[in-house]
Amino acid sequence: MKKFINHPDAVVREALIGLSAAHPDLRVDLDGPYAARADAPRAGKVALVSGGGSGHEPMHAGFVGLGMLDAACPGEVFTSPVPDQIVAASRAVDGGAGVVHIVKNYTGDVMNFQLAADLLGDGGIEVQTVLVNDDVAVEDSTWTAGRRGTGATMLVEKIAGALAETGAGAAAVAAMGTRVNEASGSFAVALTACTTPAAGRPGFELPEDEMEVGVGIHGEPGRRREQLLPARDIAAMSLEAIMAAKPVASGEDVIVLMNGLGGTPLIELYLLYGEVAGMLEAAGVRIARNLVGDYVTSLDMAGMSLTVCRADAEMLRLWDAPVRTPALRWGV
Amino acid sequence: MDASQARAWLYAVADSIAGQADHLTQLDAAIGDSDHGVNMNRGFTAVRAALDGAPADGVRGVFTLAGSTLVSRVGGASGPLFGSALRALGKALPEQGDADTAALAAGLRAGLEAVCKLGGAVPGDKTIVDAYAPAVDAFEQAARAHSGDRDGGLAAAARAAADAAQQGMRDTIPLQARRGRASYLGERSVGHQDPGATSTWLIFQALADTVTTRRP
Structure with a gap:
């Protein structure tokens, strides 16, 4: 590699x-x-x-x-x-x-x-x-x-x-x-393993038509391996897993992070975000704030993680407060 | 065991880990995050350097220095766990001079207790403990049975401990991990040998090799 x-x-x-x-x-x-x-x-x-x-x-x-x-x-x-x-x-x-x-x-x-x-x-x-x-x-x-x-x-x-x-x-x-x-729940799916500099080769092999479901951010295999599905189904599977563990009611506000794991193009993350946004809208949940991009990565892993945080007014006010860091900056 | 034997043991561990680093990392790639060999090698390379630069102290000083070095240099779970085990071993030994086999047995037991306390693992969780616990049991039994030997039973105890650690390591293969990163895999962790238990066996194997070749 x-x-x-x-x-x-x-x-x-x-x-x-x-x-x-x-x-x-x-x-x-x-x-x-x-x-x-x-x-x-x-x-x-x-x-x-x-x-x-x-x-x-x-x-x-x-x-x-x-x-x-x-x-x-x-x-x-x-x-x-x-x-x-x-x-x-x-x-x-x-x-x-x-x-x-x-x-x-x-x-x-x-x-x-x-x-x-x-x-x-x-x-x-x-x-x-x-x-x-x-x-x-x-x-x-x-x-x-x-x-x-x-x-x-x-x-x-x-x-x-x-x-x-x-x-x-x-x-x-x-x-x-x-x-x-x-207030937050996350779920991740990977299409490839990642390669640590020390190991020099991918942590595991994944056939072209399969995906790792329920991965973390350390290149380890996920909870299970499944046939690759269309993005819509992957988005639905991830959102359902999060909602089952951290329910959000109709009418509530959420912050959504559609996060890339390092090796996924932004075009695919936006495609996935569109799916998630549609599903949440259908459920009456308002995405008050969102981020789409690579924020919490796993080296060069092709994959995505979805995070949904049920946000109250105070959290949203603090979310909007000025921030000036290498990777996140607004309001200043 | 005197300080030079203690040093020889730790140098032998460093050699063994360096030789097996790729194998340890491969084991970790299957059920973890592919860094166990790299981390252990970094740690014991630092232990070697620390011992090289330290005065010829008693056994207690040798083990506490090695343990502190691992805690300070490795990170992850391996650093605190193996480091705490060596520190606890050192602290259980006499402040000055050598340690007899009974004292060493008590020190190894103290190290095991430190690992269990810090990591919260029990036998069967597919961790270091699965090799370490049977090794300590075997060491204690053999030390008692061979206390009349010329070396106070050290070689016999170390050999028994290494054999028990190896068996414990192999017995981790069918287990489902309940601690550490491998536990995230659930049932998929079954069928793989635990990297931490493997390092534990290498450590006891190095002890057996050291005390049997140096003091026949």
């Missing part, structure tokens, strides 16, 4: 060098490594710190900036960051009003952020944690590690980040993040 890289071991570091060169609003510490707002720490503002494996760009470093994250810790590709870098990032942006960690629900992420929160607590920095677990393809049961954190992570980071910008306290910011997570 061909890639624009110099050496598999250097991919994360060299991408951060590029991120830093492209975005002077960020302060990129290559030794952490982490990316922080150049104007952090800001006295009296709750600091939002997220992170996770690399390979999901623009998440998370692309969401660092005004109205969203204060810092992001990129791990190796698909590997959670280590406690030391989470501690370093949290200390770098702590403005004295507390730190909120936004953590996707994966075994490794949860462990490393927990170890970091313990270390920070020992050093006098109180950490509140928002756990994101929006992927409805996985049953939340004793038979699994629990639902995965996927597309809703960026909604949590946007809305909680906007609240933090208003001067709200850490508990309120964390509670808002949790509210957004609970």
